[in-house]
Amino acid sequence: MEVYRGRKFSVKVVEKEIPSRGKVRLEIVEYPESVVIIPVLEDGRLVMLRQYRGAVDEWLYELPAGTVEPGEDPRTCAARELREETGYEAGSLELLASYYVSPGYSTELQHLYLARGLVYKGQQLDEDEAIELVTINLDEALDLLWGGAIRDLKTMAGLLIYHSMTTSRRL
Numbered sequence: 111m112e113v114y115r116g117r118k119f120s121v122k123v124v125e126k127e128i129p130s131r132g133k134v135r136l137e138i139v140e141y142p143e144s145v146v147i148i149p150v151l152e153d154g155r156l157v158m159l160r161q162y163r164g165a166v167d168e169w170l171y172e173l174p175a176g177t178v179e180p181g182e183d184p185r186t187c188a189a190r191e192l193r194e195e196t197g198y199e200a201g202s203l204e205l206l207a208s209y210y211v212s213p214g215y216s217t218e219l220q221h222l223y224l225a226r227g228l229v230y231k232g233q234q235l236d237e238d239e240a241i242e243l244v245t246i247n248l249d250e251a252l253d254l255l256w257g258g259a260i261r262d263l264k265t266m267a268g269l270l271i272y273h274s275m276t277t278s279r280r281l
Contacts, residue, residue, distance in 0.1 A: 118142070121137065121140070139215055141217055142177050143178040143220070144187075145188040146265075147191060147225050148173055148269075149173075149174065150225065151228055152228070154248070155247050156247070158173060158243075158246055159172045159173070159243065159244065171244065171251075171262065173268045174195040174196050176188075176191030184205075185203055185205070188223040194235065195241055197230050198225070198228040199228070203224070204223060207222045208220065209267070224272070248272070248276070252269060
């Protein structure tokens, strides 16, 4: 039974058969797929955002990200969000990973893309977005993460996956 429908997500209460547990009642947030992008400049620096988030009333360091629109391909969404939030268009987008954000209560599947061959065209921010661009090398970004300045989980996961991949194979 749907108990809430908003602009971006809905909440349902359902009964499900859980292996070895029987029927249980679950509250599920149905959220569309989303994307996170790691934009890498030719010199290796990352393009990140310093974005105001009203839900927590803070400016956060983040990787560009967004919600896949109905009927939209995640790669198309990644290209769109990269352009809107950073102003860059990518020559290439490589899917690095797909993972559930919080499968204990949400259906959201997130796709992490690596963007290279960046060309600046100009930001196209939504009216509810307050974003400043930050260019930073990976080591500096990891220092911010380990120092507690990066507190956004999608950004933490993206940076750590990218770091792991850069140390285990050449990108």
